[in-house]
Amino acid sequence: MRFIQKCCLLVLCLCVADGGVQAKQIALSFDDAPRDAGPLFSGSERTAQLIQSLRQAGAPPTVFFVKTSGMNTEQGRARIEQYAHAGHLIANHTHSHWRLNRTDTETYLIDIDQAESLLQGVPNRRPWFRFPYLDEGRPIAQRDEVRQALQERGLQNGYVTVDNFDWYLAHRWKRAVEEGRWVNHQALKTVYLEMLVSAVVFYDALAVATIGRSPAHVLLLHENDLAALYVDELIEQLRERGWEIISPDKAYADSLATQQPATLFSGQGRIAALASDQGVPHTDLRHYSSQEVALDKMLHERCVFAEPKPDFTVLNPQ
Numbered sequence: 001m002r003f004i005q006k007c008c009l010l011v012l013c014l015c016v017a018d019g020g021v022q023a024k025q026i027a028l029s030f031d032d033a034p035r036d037a038g039p040l041f042s043g044s045e046r047t048a049q050l051i052q053s054l055r056q057a058g059a060p061p062t063v064f065f066v067k068t069s070g071m072n073t074e075q076g077r078a079r080i081e082q083y084a085h086a087g088h089l090i091a092n093h094t095h096s097h098w099r100l101n102r103t104d105t106e107t108y109l110i111d112i113d114q115a116e117s118l119l120q121g122v123p124n125r126r127p128w129f130r131f132p133y134l135d136e137g138r139p140i141a142q143r144d145e146v147r148q149a150l151q152e153r154g155l156q157n158g159y160v161t162v163d164n165f166d167w168y169l170a171h172r173w174k175r176a177v178e179e180g181r182w183v184n185h186q187a188l189k190t191v192y193l194e195m196l197v198s199a200v201v202f203y204d205a206l207a208v209a210t211i212g213r214s215p216a217h218v219l220l221l222h223e224n225d226l227a228a229l230y231v232d233e234l235i236e237q238l239r240e241r242g243w244e245i246i247s248p249d250k251a252y253a254d255s256l257a258t259q260q261p262a263t264l265f266s267g268q269g270r271i272a273a274l275a276s277d278q279g280v281p282h283t284d285l286r287h288y289s290s291q292e293v294a295l296d297k298m299l300h301e302r303c304v305f306a307e308p309k310p311d312f313t314v315l316n317p318q
Contacts, residue, residue: 027251038225057232065093091128128158164289176305195289216254
């Protein structure tokens with residue numbers, strides 16, 4: 001029996017033993033803000049739409065991990081300040097978005113410091129740092145050197161517990177528009193929501209099997225057009241399944257924040273890394289939502305992008 005099937009059985013057993021379902025909490029986080037124009041929105045339009053969607057959903061504060069090279073323009077900085085003034089939190093995602101294991105440590109730390117400098121004066125700052133690509137470095141010496149450097153700077157690892165490739169779905173959408181393909185927006189929305197909700201269920205089951213409980217989770221999202229359009233429906237679907245949407249402040253106060261994985265396997269988030277420490281095969285730690293081949297297959301089967309674009313209609317986002 002595959003490991004994740006055992007996870008799901010364990011969740012069921014715990015629910016029966018407790019006489020009910022454990023409380024489930026999750027915070028939303030957005031990487032790479034402020035991103036360039038997408039297939040539907042300009043950058044400024046996306047910021048306004050995302051703020052509106054979160055407000056309409058009655059969401060608590062979320063956190064935007066900022067790639068500060070996008071703040072080199074007046075408009076880019078204004079967008080980050082808009083998120084902050086709307087009550088959302090702002091944190092460091094480096095200036096240049098390099099992979100740590102492909103960058104020398106000194107250069108990487110200089111890049112972090114540059115981002116910290118550019119974020120000075122932005123409201124609602126938090127001392128959190130998220131590794132681009134969730135890549136925490138290798139070999140062990142590099143990883144530990146950066147961990148120590150972050151501690152010296154007073155920066156906490158802004159880890160995720162629920163990984164996914166929402167960025168790849170957005171990339172496929174943008175490419176389809178550039179190629180003049182017809183886009184079935186209803187099917188695109190369905191794929192987006194299904195993969196995210198399924199990823200939450202997957203990593204929560206993995207958490208229960210790994211640490212014996214459902215922690216305060218942190219969902220990885222990106223500041224893209226998909227999030228701007230559908231984050232309110234994502235929140236609704238999670239709530240319907242018993243999830244409480246919490247602030248990142250509450251999520252990062254969970255004791256999970258103090259559990260430093262020993263493994264170098266960091267690309268699927270903290271829960272997957274802790275499971276790796278327990279010897280779970282890496283092939284069992286990746287949900288389909290973080291596999292491009294699986295997503296391509298799903299998009300094809302749902303006829304999300306067609307060739308060529310019909311002349312009679314173009315479905316609008318719903």
